[in-house]
């Protein structure tokens with residue numbers, strides 16, 4: 001087993017998700033980034049339209065570049081490394097535990113174009129780490145504009161009717177954790193929470209790798 005791992009490491013060496021330097025297998029990041037991020041790793045406990053949320057980092061600098069690598073450059077191998085940090089923040093923040101994990105869904109033509117939904121990959125990996133089942137009770141039924149490119153008033157209406165609860169029974173009475181890569185204004189996760197709430201779950205909480213809510217102070221709801 002160890003030999004196979006060493007052989008695989010020769011072909012696909014582990015890299016730091018923040019700067020892409022080579023790292024030892026099983027390390028989360030290189031020592032330089034770990035040192036820098038240990039100072040920046042202040043879990044942000046905030047809101048998504050009234051629902052509790054936690055994010056591991058502020059969305060800027062190396063964290064922003066790392067999330068762009070995952071989202072647009074297929075560096076999906078970084079997800080497990082990042083989730084090693086996010087999963088700890090989830091456990092520290094939400095003592096009540098969860099019955100299911102889900103993600104913010106993508107519209108089908110967007111997913112076809114991108115080939116994968118990074119939020120789903122994050123959620124599936126977290127589900128394995130936390131030992132909580134992954135399910136998809138939500139569907140995105142409307143193509144929407146990118147939230148961060150819109151003005152305040154348009155951000156509020158852009159997502160109206162965008163998500164649908166397609167499996168009410170899956171969430172009824174359950175403690176649900178919904179995952180996204182970034183919390184921007186909190187509108188996307190908040191809208192998903194509202195739609196999930198129609199299925200009468202016991203609890204809904206949110207988690208993301210990074211938060212950009214400092215850019216949207218007027219919209220942040222605690």
Ligand SMILES: [Zn+2]
Nearest residue numbers: 016019030033
């Ligand atoms: Zn690094």
